[in-house]
Amino acid sequence: MTVAQGVSNGTYAIETRDLSVYYGSFRAVKNVNLRLEPRKITALIGPSGCGKSTVLRTLNRMNDLVPGARVEGEVLFQGKNLYARDVDAVEVRRRIGMVFQKPNPFPKSIYDNIAFGPRINGWKGSKADMDNLVEASLRGAALWDEVKDKLHESGLALSGGQQQRLCIARALATQPEIILMDEPCSALDPISTLKVEELMFELRRNYTIIIVTHNMQQAARASDYTAFFLMDSDRAGQLIEYGPTQQLFTKPSDKRTEDYISGRFG
């Protein structure tokens, strides 16, 4: 297993050790060891069904919601295993935010979409404080100028790209430490995609971002590190190679990585 070539030393934002995920008796992901750098963008790439989304969803225990899903191995976050018995999944998700493949704003106003997260997480403050938090979150997601005059209109009335940025703003409002993005641009047009990518670069200053994408150009231009996954013969996803994006795309050390990024399969 190749682990973290050329990755700087120090503390990691999140680290998996021998991570395997099962759906019922089917092993979807096998022995993944991944150390993710803080305040960087890491892209998980690979062909369909290689387990990259599954790995992403184990990082904030979203897979707990899937009946029959089971995790072996460890996911270390700030020195603690997220799958330890005494760790509450709600706390994990509160601290590791997520943006989904399809924009999924709540059928509420833009304002309430942002305010929901803080409110349910025990936020305290005045109405003016909340206004400020909503504005800061929307500014953080580069959406403020477009929606500042219609904060009380439905979030569903926005365009697809705006909806996805609203979802990012919503994730920012709870001030997570890591943001997971599961193919956030797959339902967006190229211009909206570009906006989300620019936004990711902005967010990198304060957040660790882990993004699943099946678009290799996106991984190449918008990430600092890339992890390549592939199914093995018994259809379990494996980590094939992981390293700085530049290096992985120009001088891959594994033949299979080279085949994939040069478009020979997948």
Place this chain on the structure above:
Amino acid sequence: MSVSLSAGTEAPAPERALGSLPSTDAEIRRNIAARRARGAVWRWLFAGALAFGILALATLLCTVVDGAFGLAVYEHSVDPRELSDRSLEELSQPELVEIFRANVSAGLFRRYDRERPLAERSAEDVRELIYERVVERRVVASYGLGESLLRRAAVERETAERHPGGVLEWRSWVSLDFLTRPMSSVPERAGIRTALLGSVWMIALTMLIAFPVGVAAAIYLEEFAGRSWWNRLIETNINNLAGVPSIIYGMLGLAIFVRALEPLTSGRALGAEGVNGRTILSAALTMALLILPLIIISAREAIRAVPSSLREASYGLGATRWQTVWHHVLPSALPGILTGTILGMSRAAGETAPLIVVGASTFIVSDPSGPFSSFTALPVQIYNWTSQPQETFRDIAAAAILVLLALLLSLNAAAVLLRNRFRRMY
């Protein structure tokens, strides 16, 4: 025509017959025309099925309307014109009392006076008494709407022959009086106020019990319960319960609510003066059991139809299961839940069998005043009236059916309005 497909660069396939497709223009057109014709036959069959349904419904409505309106033949023992030189409507209360005293036996007068002194009764009450005991105005024959309109001459001839003293008059059996008068053993004086109030009380209590319990059970099954065999067993049985005949629920209600829980359902345990367990509360509890599976099933469907992306969005922000259910799942599922509830409510309003088993009375003069009153309901009343020998009871049964239909429609309309309001919000 046979076709052989070349295998390209691959190894040549062994020679096999490949059948034939229509190929000339004429053949293709003929084939398409034949397929179209087959479709048209089905289309007419489907339209016929719909027409049959509409026809059956229209016939039902016509029958009801036919019975509820039409000509009626009145006879009276004493002509009201003989009682006074002015019409009864113009007389004052003391004059009316005088007429009443003069025309009934002393014993009867004393009886009414003991019930409630005549001097204290209103002019309308006394006038009613005169009509009832002195004039004895009664319907001796009645005709349906169709007959009254189309065969007017024949009806008049028949009346003249059979009831020489009778007066032919138009009569609508549904009227404000019909709605507001209590029961009576004389059909033309009978009203459905007690039955209407009984139905409304029962439906309200039923919904109050069944809606929260049903929705809560559905939420538990969909959002909290695991997939254990035990839960699957419960689910299957809820589905089965929806198909249990209503009379069996009646037996259950009789055994549990009326008999076993009598202290509670009669209200004695709660300080009310209940006589027995045959109360509105027992009926409502029975009806609630009856429609509970309906509500649970439809609420579960509605909850399941909430997109999982909505749940994930909520969980992804660190919401607990309950917060997700309360803030997102329930509001999104509410229109669907209400649709199922409307169906359940209509069912509860129209069921007769369980009410009869649980012990709805058919003759009640006093209005139901609360959950511990004995009661009657519209369907029970209709059932009772249609089984009476006098023809006139069938007329008021038709009128009561119209009232029941109107009640159902207005309840449904209210629920649909409520549902649409929620739809607009989400």
